[in-house]
Amino acid sequence: MSPMPGVLPQPPLPNAQPLARLLAAGAEAGYARHVDTFGPLDPDAVAPGLLNLLDASGLTGRGGAAFATWRKALATSQSGRKRLVPARPVVIANGAEGEPLSFKDRTLLAHAPHLVIDGLLAVTRAVSGTQMYLYAPAASLPGVQEAVSGHPGGRRIQLVESPETFISGEASAVVNSIATGSAIPLDKGRRLSDTGLKGRPTLVLNVETLAHVALIARFGADWFREVGTPTDPGTRLLSVSGPGPCPDVVLEVPGGARLTDVVQSAGMDPASLSAVLVGGYHGRWVRPAAYVLSPRGPAGHVVRPGAGVIHALGAEQCGLGATAGIVAYLAGQSARQCGPCMFGLPAMAGIFNRIAAGEQDPRLPEELGRLGTLVSGRGACHHPDGTAQLISSALEVFADDVRSHLTGRCSGSGSWTP
Amino acid sequence: MTATLHIDWTRCDGRGLCTELLAGVLVRDDWGYPVARGRQGAERTDVPTRPSDADAARDAVSLCPKLALSLRDPASGGPQRRR
Numbered sequence: 001m002s003p004m005p006g007v008l009p010q011p012p013l014p015n016a017q018p019l020a021r022l023l024a025a026g027a028e029a030g031y032a033r034h035v036d037t038f039g040p041l042d043p044d045a046v047a048p049g050l051l052n053l054l055d056a057s058g059l060t061g062r063g064g065a066a067f068a069t070w071r072k073a074l075a076t077s078q079s080g081r082k083r084l085v086p087a088r089p090v091v092i093a094n095g096a097e098g099e100p101l102s103f104k105d106r107t108l109l110a111h112a113p114h115l116v117i118d119g120l121l122a123v124t125r126a127v128s129g130t131q132m133y134l135y136a137p138a139a140s141l142p143g144v145q146e147a148v149s150g151h152p153g154g155r156r157i158q159l160v161e162s163p164e165t166f167i168s169g170e171a172s173a174v175v176n177s178i179a180t181g182s183a184i185p186l187d188k189g190r191r192l193s194d195t196g197l198k199g200r201p202t203l204v205l206n207v208e209t210l211a212h213v214a215l216i217a218r219f220g221a222d223w224f225r226e227v228g229t230p231t232d233p234g235t236r237l238l239s240v241s242g243p244g245p246c247p248d249v250v251l252e253v254p255g256g257a258r259l260t261d262v263v264q265s266a267g268m269d270p271a272s273l274s275a276v277l278v279g280g281y282h283g284r285w286v287r288p289a290a291y292v293l294s295p296r297g298p299a300g301h302v303v304r305p306g307a308g309v310i311h312a313l314g315a316e317q318c319g320l321g322a323t324a325g326i327v328a329y330l331a332g333q334s335a336r337q338c339g340p341c342m343f344g345l346p347a348m349a350g351i352f353n354r355i356a357a358g359e360q361d362p363r364l365p366e367e368l369g370r371l372g373t374l375v376s377g378r379g380a381c382h383h384p385d386g387t388a389q390l391i392s393s394a395l396e397v398f399a400d401d402v403r404s405h406l407t408g409r410c411s412g413s414g415s416w417t418p
Numbered sequence: 419m420t421a422t423l424h425i426d427w428t429r430c431d432g433r434g435l436c437t438e439l440l441a442g443v444l445v446r447d448d449w450g451y452p453v454a455r456g457r458q459g460a461e462r463t464d465v466p467t468r469p470s471d472a473d474a475a476r477d478a479v480s481l482c483p484k485l486a487l488s489l490r491d492p493a494s495g496g497p498q499r500r501r
Contacts, residue, residue: 340427340449374447374448376458376462377458378451378462
């Protein structure tokens with residue numbers, strides 16, 4: 001990682017490595033320290049060329065889907081203009097972090113809220129938007145409120161509390177939550193970029209994505225690309241956790257980082273781990289081997305970081321027991337509005353639990369596979385697909401454990417709690 | 419030019435009328451909800467239909483008791499939803 005131009009050394013954050021870019025202003029940076037560190041940003045001045053700059057930077061969304069940020073912004077901007085009666089877009093900074101193993105967004109909001117605000121102001125100007133929202137969990141709101149009050153452009157940003165549910169951060173759930181108070185996903189018959197909040201073109205961007213926008217607007221696309229790879233430029237924040245005694249840490253890593261390097265940076269020995277959950281509860285288990293973290297690339301070499309969750313499982317912990325707990329949680333987090341999810345996820349959780357508990361029925365894994373295939377692609381959001389992907393990766397990575405369990409043995413001893 | 423049949427899963431209640439009208443396109447799953455035959459991923463929510471299914475697809479849209487179906491003609495772009 002290369003240092004940012006003009007950045008002075010800052011006191012390291014508690015429970016975090018010294019981070020080069022997003023958290024360069026140090027712990028709980030107020031507006032003065034933010035400007036001292038990064039310099040000022042005039043949203044009006046940077047707006048005209050911003051989408052081209054984002055295109056050149058290769059920035060992708062850091063909330064999970066890794067969609068090209070410039071493309072999403074451009075679609076929203078064009079949709080507003082091509083109507084008979086032009087509609088001004090709405091831009092929403094999404095800080096909802098319902099994923100139990102994710103804490104990088106709340107860390108960013110606590111320590112670098114002004115980068116998020118800068119990014120929100122700049123993008124809103126660039127798409128000719130008029131309304132701005134910052135959607136974040138209750139625990140983050142007091143700090144965000146203070147930052148918005150202390151930022152010269154912050155007073156037009158409306159703060160909305162996100163509930164602590166798994167799907168509260170899904171883009172259409174965000175819009176629904178702000179509009180009606182109900183944070184459940186909407187049918188995707190129409191795109192949010194065409195008709196979102198109050199029928200207006202709506203752009204929902206993860207808070208980390210907006211913080212990167214604020215840096216790219218200042219330092220340029222070439223600077224952004226100085227770290228990472230050509231296909232995965234820049235950096236990303238990761239929420240890294242694992243078996244004790246290692247503390248949970250937020251790491252900022254370059255695009256294309258090696259999984260074993262990440263695990264080692266967090267103080268863990270890859271050889272002491274049985275598997276790593278990458279991408280969170282909708283992600284996949286992998287062995288801590290020669291994978292790189294990148295949104296795209298050949299399977300078997302690349303594993304998608306999703307929303308940046310890395311969770312390591314100790315060698316003594318049973319991967320099937322851990323996954324059974326996660327799948328039961330995911331089934332409970334269904335919004336219960338789409339049938340295949342409402343019925344399919346509890347059915348899958350039940351069968352997974354029977355395998356984890358050692359029921360000796362060799363047909364169980366096949367039935368799990370059938371149900372996973374049955375529910376996929378059939379919902380207003382990707383909750384069924386994400387759950388099916390997690391299960392499929394568990395059956396693959398823990399295949400030996402599945403065979404042991406089906407003959408009444410379990411090699412794991414340690415318990416697992418999320 | 420084929421239209422796509424959009425299933426709004428938030429409305430669908432698994433009544434099954436569409437699976438009878440479009441038996442060649444949709445079957446019922448374990449709980450009665452429609453599954454697009456031989457389709458994967460997004461084509462299970464926006465289901466491509468053949469011109470020969472056009473009449474049955476229109477009937478399914480207008481007769482669905484939960485108003486969960488809509489037809490999208492690729493030529494016109496936007497969704498044509500019964501309201």
